[in-house]
Amino acid sequence: MAIYLTLDDTKKHLRVDFDDDDQYIYDLCNLVEELVLTEIRGSIDGEGTVATVGATALVGSDTNFTDYIVGDTITVEGETLRMIDTITDDTHLTVSVAFATTASGLTYVMHPGIPDPIPAGLKQAMLLMVGHFYQIREATLIGVGCTKIPYGYEYLIAVYKNYTVA
Numbered sequence: 001m002a003i004y005l006t007l008d009d010t011k012k013h014l015r016v017d018f019d020d021d022d023q024y025i026y027d028l029c030n031l032v033e034e035l036v037l038t039e040i041r042g043s044i045d046g047e048g049t050v051a052t053v054g055a056t057a058l059v060g061s062d063t064n065f066t067d068y069i070v071g072d073t074i075t076v077e078g079e080t081l082r083m084i085d086t087i088t089d090d091t092h093l094t095v096s097v098a099f100a101t102t103a104s105g106l107t108y109v110m111h112p113g114i115p116d117p118i119p120a121g122l123k124q125a126m127l128l129m130v131g132h133f134y135q136i137r138e139a140t141l142i143g144v145g146c147t148k149i150p151y152g153y154e155y156l157i158a159v160y161k162n163y164t165v166a
Contacts, residue, residue, distance in 0.1 A: 125156035
């Protein structure tokens with residue numbers, strides 16, 4: 001479900017004034033949002049305790065849960081991605097879907113999402129990428145020269161990426 005790109009805004013960007021491709025454009029919006037989130041999100045490993053009281057809660061000792069916002073995601077060892085529903089304080093949060101595993105001391109990884117409202121640069125990067133996929137529907141182009149456009153997608157998204165030095 002596209003959150004940041006609306007079908008109307010995207011169609012205006014693409015200069016599409018017909019409805020035949022609406023589903024395809026909407027699918028591209030979903031794809032591009034997923035790609036951008038994957039590319040810019042950072043992660044913080046930690047140790048925590050999963051509890052099943054009320055809405056499933058994650059309790060940590062060395063955490064910075066207040067650095068995150070509702071809607072960011074978290075992965076717990078052996079589980080699929082969960083969305084953060086509420087953040088009680090710096091060491092307690094609840095997630096949208098119950099954890100199957102309730103063992104203590106599980107490792108979790110926090111994933112920040114995109115700020116709300118979405119920065120103009122990120123939205124424009126997403127629109128550029130949708131435009132690319134809408135125009136170029138195959139893996140190869142025959143008989144067409146190609147040059148990277150300065151200040152395109154990579155430039156717009158670079159300031160939002162989280163880099164990790166190992």
